Every structure is written in C-alpha cells, then in structure tokens.
Amino acid sequence: MGKGDLTRAAILERAMDVASRCGLGGLTIGTLAEELDLSKSGLFAHFKSKEALQIQLLEYVAGQFIERVVRPATQEARGIPRVRAIFERWARWSKWKSMPGGCLFVAAATELDDRPGPVRDRLVELQRDWLGAIARAAAIAVEEHQFEPDLDPAQFAHEVYGIMLAFHHARRLLRDPKAQERADAAFEALIERAARVERTRQRRRVG
Amino acid sequence: MGKGDLTRAAILERAMDVASRCGLGGLTIGTLAEELDLSKSGLFAHFKSKEALQIQLLEYVAGQFIERVVRPATQEARGIPRVRAIFERWARWSKWKSMPGGCLFVAAATELDDRPGPVRDRLVELQRDWLGAIARAAAIAVEEHQFEPDLDPAQFAHEVYGIMLAFHHARRLLRDPKAQERADAAFEALIERAARVERTRQRRRVG
DNA sequence: GCAAAACACGAACGATCGTGCTATTTTATG
C-alpha cells in the first residue's frame, strides 16, 4: 500500500544515517522526527516501540548490505575473485555516503555486546550469517584449489573481519589517511597465506 | 588529602565497571551514585561535569592499562618475546574482571568516532600512543633481526589491533568459545609472516 | 464523491538526564 510505507522507508533511510553516527541507542525518536519534519508521535506510530524501530532498522540495513555487498559478490567467479569481491565491496560499503558514521553493524556490535534483548539477538544472527557467508566463499576457494586444502574457512572469515574492524578503527576514530591501504595490505597478506604462494614468492626471488 | 581522593578512586573503579558494559555515554551519574550509595550531587561534586568524569575515567583506565599491560611487557626481552608479551597481556587485560564488558577503549572507540570533543581527542591520543608502542616493539624486533628488515612496524601494529578487535567481537558479541584460539592463531600467523619463516617451514616440509 | 480506513498531529504523562544551589555532616588542623 501507499503513503505509509513510503514515509516508513524515509524514516528508516534517515535512521540509518543517524544511527551510523550516534549508534542505535543514540538514535532518538525526537531528533529523528525533527530531521524529517514529522511529529514525534506521528513517527512513533509507525513502530510500536523504539525497540521495534531498532530491529526494523537492522533489517533494513541488512537488506541494503545484501543488495550492495552480498549479492554482487556472489555473482563473482567462484574462488579468490569472489573472496576479493567480498572484501572490496565491504570496504566500499563502510564508506557509503548514506552511513556517514561508518558501518552501522560495527557500531552496534560494541554497543550491544552487553545489552541482552531482541535487538542484540537479531544483530548476532546477522553477524553470524555474514561470517558464515565469508567462510563459505573461502571454502569454495579451497574446493577450487585456490586456497590451501587445510585452510579453516571460519578462521579465515574471522581474520577478514578483524581487518575490517581495524580499518574502521583507523579510518573513523584515528582519521588515518592510510587506513584503506593498511587494510588492503593486511588482506593481501591474508590471501597470500591462504593460497600457498610461498613457492611463487620464492620463484620471484630467484628470477 | 584524605577521604575525598579515596571515594574518587572508588567512583572511578566503579565507573570503569559500568562504562565497560554500557559505554561512556551509557555511564550515568544517577545510577553510578546509586551503585555506590552516594547522592547524585555528592558524586557530581567530585567532577565538575560529566565530560570531566569521562576524561578522568579515561586517564584512570589508561593508568591501569599501563600498569597491567605496557609496563610488564616492556620488561620482557627485546624482540619477539616482548611483542608476544604485548599480545598476551593485552588479551588478558580485555578479559579482566574489573571490566566485565570488555576493554573500555574498544567500546569507546566506536562510540566516540563521530562525537567531536575533548573526550574523543584524549581517546585518540591514547590509542595513537598505544599503537606507537606496539610499532616500537616491532621495530625493536627488526633491529634484533627477529623480524624481516623491510617490515613496516606501523602496519604490524595496525594488524595486531585488528586481531584484538576481532577477538573482542567474537568473544563479547558472538560469545564464541573459540575466540581466544582464533586470536592466537591469527597472531601466530602474523608473527610467522613478520619473522621470515618461509624457509623454516620449507625445511619442515622437507624434513 | 463518500464512507472508511489510514495517517499524522498536539498535548501530556512519568522518568531520567546533567547540573546548579544551599545546608549539613564529616574530616583535617591548630
């Protein structure tokens, strides 16, 4: 149906902007309504509670993430290209203009890690799914004999996540202009290690 | 002088506990006073503002960090042992019982990355100092010919930080029981890469 | 074009926030 869903989408869009900067807790109904030229109660009516707003925001952002990162990466060729696409799209995602405060999930992760409740539960599910997706891409690269056969895909996913977290930290807190190249270097080293390129490197040294 | 500084220390101790769980913003004067059986105004009088409380809390926690991580690591032998000590003490630190919500700096990092002000400024200084200390330990390992001569110490520090962030994420948000061993594995791989052990590994393969 | 449903607004609520004032109690000092 019509108008309601339209403003609801506008609210979530704006909420994503605000929450990326102030966190899910700092996202307040009053200021959000003000930014959208809505009344507090009018906005509130769209969600029965703030908790529901937070959860629906998570769903909305997760949808955007799938659209902008997961799906395009999945369409890439199996193996290392797909793994690379995941990393590149992910980095681009966390610099997306609609999230001026950086990846919302990163912010929510540390914010909610000690706040039990449905919001946290949903976030954990989403993060597990995403880590699982990365691990799957890594496992495929193993199948394709592009990664070492004894590579642990979950460990690989974990380390990629660490690289992204460090990227976020360097870029958003420290304002380090080298953040991107630091992340790239770390990722390249991880790929090199996953694919056993020691012999390749040795060849390079000899040649 | 006497009593004042005593309660001030008790306040900061408790504030560290609370802030590690709820963040620097979630740290509220009312609840903090209640937990300590103090009046709100009585507690408030110790710090002229909430911002000052946050900054002084940062200083306090930084002091604890130096005492429990930096100093003991510095007393370790130059080179890889010291680098290892940094990592191990750091991991132990973030599991410290006085910070039930995990490392306060990790929580504050994502919380303050878009909140300009003196609190953020101080946090950035502290983080830069710490990254610098890690880089220095890595540089010493290079001097000692335990790490490759062309290793970038700042890049090394950045990646160690990423490992710790991923550790925090896995442990505190995902409640992953393998968090520690994941972090250990990532760190070992990083050390292996920094020290050029390809030939050693090759030897192992041959032998 | 009308009835019905959906949507938005305004005002108000209890709670809690940080922050001032003013006493009152507690501590340190001669």
Place this chain on the structure above:
DNA sequence: CATAAAATAGCACGATCGTTCGTGTTTTGC
C-alpha cells in the same frame, strides 16, 4: 576540643527521553 575546610546530602531546575491518547486530516477503495 574547637574551628576552618572539605565532602556529601537534599532539593529543584529545565531538557529530553519513550510512550499514550484523543482528535484532526489525508488518502484510499468503492
């Protein structure tokens, strides 16, 4: 032990929080 100083309590303030309710205004379906 008295007294000045420091530490804490009590109270109130304006602001803002999430939430509820009643009423008005669009939008929609027939």
